[in-house]
Amino acid sequence: MKINTTFAIVLAVLISLSSCNDGNKKELTKDIETRKKPNIVFILTDQWRGSALGYAGNPDVKTPHLDAFAKTSVNFTNAVSVTPVCTPHRAALLTGKFPTTTGMFLNDLYLPSEELCMAEILKEEGYNTAYWGKWHLDGHGRSTYIPKERRQGFDFWKALECSHNYTKMPYYDNENTELKHWGEYSPFAIVKDANQYLTKHANDENPFLAFISIATPHYPHNSAPKKYKDMYSPDALTLNPNVPEEFKERSRKELQGYYAHATATDEAIGKVIAKIKELNLSDNTIIVFTADHGEMMGAHGVKPFVKQLAWDESIRVPFLIKYPGIDKQKGAVINAPLTTPDILPSLLSLINIKIPDDIEGENLSELIKNPNPEFDRAALVMNVAPFGSNYNDSPYRAIKTKQYTYARTPKGPTMLFDNLRDPYQMHNLLGKLEFTELQNELDTKLNVALKKLGDDFKTREAYLKEWGYMLDEKKKAIPYWGFDEGKGVVKDLGKRRMDVQSPKKK
Numbered sequence: 001m002k003i004n005t006t007f008a009i010v011l012a013v014l015i016s017l018s019s020c021n022d023g024n025k026k027e028l029t030k031d032i033e034t035r036k037k038p039n040i041v042f043i044l045t046d047q048w049r050g051s052a053l054g055y056a057g058n059p060d061v062k063t064p065h066l067d068a069f070a071k072t073s074v075n076f077t078n079a080v081s082v083t084p085v086c087t088p089h090r091a092a093l094l095t096g097k098f099p100t101t102t103g104m105f106l107n108d109l110y111l112p113s114e115e116l117c118m119a120e121i122l123k124e125e126g127y128n129t130a131y132w133g134k135w136h137l138d139g140h141g142r143s144t145y146i147p148k149e150r151r152q153g154f155d156f157w158k159a160l161e162c163s164h165n166y167t168k169m170p171y172y173d174n175e176n177t178e179l180k181h182w183g184e185y186s187p188f189a190i191v192k193d194a195n196q197y198l199t200k201h202a203n204d205e206n207p208f209l210a211f212i213s214i215a216t217p218h219y220p221h222n223s224a225p226k227k228y229k230d231m232y233s234p235d236a237l238t239l240n241p242n243v244p245e246e247f248k249e250r251s252r253k254e255l256q257g258y259y260a261h262a263t264a265t266d267e268a269i270g271k272v273i274a275k276i277k278e279l280n281l282s283d284n285t286i287i288v289f290t291a292d293h294g295e296m297m298g299a300h301g302v303k304p305f306v307k308q309l310a311w312d313e314s315i316r317v318p319f320l321i322k323y324p325g326i327d328k329q330k331g332a333v334i335n336a337p338l339t340t341p342d343i344l345p346s347l348l349s350l351i352n353i354k355i356p357d358d359i360e361g362e363n364l365s366e367l368i369k370n371p372n373p374e375f376d377r378a379a380l381v382m383n384v385a386p387f388g389s390n391y392n393d394s395p396y397r398a399i400k401t402k403q404y405t406y407a408r409t410p411k412g413p414t415m416l417f418d419n420l421r422d423p424y425q426m427h428n429l430l431g432k433l434e435f436t437e438l439q440n441e442l443d444t445k446l447n448v449a450l451k452k453l454g455d456d457f458k459t460r461e462a463y464l465k466e467w468g469y470m471l472d473e474k475k476k477a478i479p480y481w482g483f484d485e486g487k488g489v490v491k492d493l494g495k496r497r498m499d500v501q502s503p504k505k506k
Helices: 002-034 064-070 086-095 118-124 187-200 247-277 342-349 365-369 434-452 460-467
Strands: 039-046 072-074 128-132 156-160 171-175 208-217 285-291 319-322 379-383 396-400 406-407 412-418
Touching: 039 086, 039 247, 064 247, 064 285, 064 319, 086 342, 118 128, 118 208, 118 342, 128 187, 156 187, 187 208, 187 247, 208 247, 208 319, 247 285, 285 342, 342 365, 379 434, 396 434, 406 434, 412 434
Parallel strands: 039 208, 039 285, 128 156, 128 208
Antiparallel strands: 072 319, 156 171, 285 319, 379 396, 396 406, 406 412
């Protein structure tokens, strides 16, 4: 009888504990379901190549805030711009699609409102959305007012289509159609305003997407603040061995301003990261730092300012990401490449939002959460229709792995580099008998990537005709200058004026 009584007591306790555990599980499940989704602070810079940072091993440039941030985040060492120039990269970033799919392969095109973009997806999930700085997706001229219906889901708006006047940067303030100007060096002014937004919305019930688009260190380089230019003596700057003698003097002069912009921008970004920490948002905020493309800066005999090409100086960009729950992954390195369309699906997966079916980028969220420096993949890069100063260059398709770069033009293969043994890409391995098998393997991977997209790799002229684009005869670019500057209306320039050009397949 005593044994039965004891058993009954034990059984009652176990039932009670089980009931408590079930209750705890229900409460935990409910908490997970109702927990506020992470905020996203996305910092996009312009023309900042992946090698121009202290944490990337650059011996000259001073980027202490980003160096510190790299120690707390995951670093993609081989992130690439899908098309290394402004508008195509930004369109691919916001849509998760490749330029051959959207038609956004030239600068100064209008990204159609029908495209589903990052901010629109997040708004549907309850996010507040905000944008600062350079947009370059409106195609109605570079200083024309952009109404709310053309902002692809961003509600708060202090932005402009495109300007690189860093000392008197113009912008539009939400629904005010009057052109305003930031009152100080634009990276500092934009960050100051963004920090005010973060402060105001830190305790909101809804999460926010704060997209901070800073136009530096893109040229002009001489406009960098003197304080930062004084940190760099051109004669003391290190040039990579792939810069020929003819460009050394000019490259050092440009690097002085380029690095000065980078250091000043690093300071501005540091203020954003510090504000996030100050507001106790760090544990529930994803922070991304990256750039839209790089800069040749004299490498391989290509003058400073030029991009669009398949060299690492042009395509490789920084990409750091810090996310809630990051722990042992802090400071981790991922050598597998990431290309622009991969960013949106990876972010959506990190915050447990369904990825739209028509997104073409690959979801790399598991790799971000479990970084493996040995993992590899092939990332696609392309230039469908070189334009402007690159008009005489051939279109190309390329893939990058953690070790190799392989590129092909319509005339055939042009690049095969072992980037580990030849980091400055000075020894092209094409045609060498001992690398025939490797070349065939990489060519197959490129073909698989193109087939997946349905990209037939046609000529530039074929794509221009397919999408109905007309380039200016002299400048070989979409003639954005055929719009009024800053009054929000189209200027009558007669034959020079072009209609808005947007991806509408013919």
